[in-house]
Amino acid sequence: MNTTKERKFKPEKLFEPRDFKRPEIQDKQYLEIGAGKGMHAMQFAEANPSKHLIAIERTRAKFDVFSERSRELALNNLLPVHADAIPWVVHALPPESLEGVFLLYPNPEPKNSSQRWLNMPFFEFLISRMKPNATLVLVTNIVDYFKETTEVNRDVWKLKAEESEVPKDSARTHFEIKYLARGENCYQLLLTKPHNYKTSFDEWAI
Ligand SMILES: C[S@@+](CC[C@H](N)C(=O)[O-])C[C@H]1O[C@@H](n2cnc3c(N)ncnc32)[C@H](O)[C@@H]1O
Structure with missing residues (x-):
């Protein structure tokens, strides 16, 4: 898995997303990537009024549903964002700005391992945006993806890891509800960024 670190991420090559607006980063700032129709994002924001969540979704039709519902909830x-998370994170987030990250049911392309979040050179940049002790939650129903992700973390990123099975009555996202209703097992990896963790992007900011 050395290749993940050898293929260096080049943030300077990424253009600002279309209609980009720089967000105000809050003290207790969380980020969700691939928010779908926003079920988890809205529940999280309602349940945690002292925390702030930026939730990014790339697919226009899903984002429109999310945006409409969140406007009603006011x-x-x-902050719902319609964008590809990779250039958006590069342009919007300073180092050590996040308390937590959610990657809920990312469903990677089975044949393209380089599209999986922990296999991407971008993952090092994402870690650099997390504060010390910040957490990253990744959940999936694909056991091989879960195992691979756990191994890549152990061998490459070396964040503190806790593995668990998602309780059968959990209902955080549309995909989670669908998988658990079908009787599938879902798996959660909770990663924590250790204090004194170094990345190549710790000083990198736009
Ligand atoms: C399988 S869906 C899961 C949606 C939601 N988290 C759920 O569990 O119901 C994965 C979502 O991630 C979004 N996505 C994938 N890569 C993304 C990226 N680079 N930036 C923003 N969204 C992305 C896709 O558009 C898709 O809606």
Whole structure:
């Protein structure tokens, strides 16, 4: 898995996303990537009024549903963003700005291992945006993906890891509800960024 680190991420090559607006980063700032129709994002924001969540979704049709519902809820601690998360994170987030990251049911392309979040050189940049002790939650129903992700973390990124099975009555996202209703097992990896963790992007900011 050395190749993940050898293929260096080049943030300077990424253009600012279209219609980009720089967000105000809050003290207790969380980020969700691939928010779908926003079920988890809206529940999280409602349940945690003192925390702020930026939730990014790339697919226009899903984002439109999310955006409409969140406007109705008028949650002032939730910012839905329609963008590809990779250039958006590069342009929007300073180092050590996040308390937590959610990657919920990312469903990677089975044949393209380089599209999986922990296999991407971008993952090092994402870690650099997390504060010390910040957490990253990744959940999936694909056991091989879960195992691979756990191994890549152990061998390459070396964040503190806790593995668990998602409780059968959990209902955080549309995909989670669908998989658990089908009787599938879902798996959660909770990663924590250790204090004194170094990345190549710790000084990198736009
Ligand atoms: C399988 S869906 C899961 C949606 C939601 N998290 C759920 O569990 O119901 C994965 C979502 O991630 C989004 N996505 C994938 N890569 C993304 C990226 N680079 N930036 C933003 N969204 C992305 C896709 O558009 C898709 O809606």
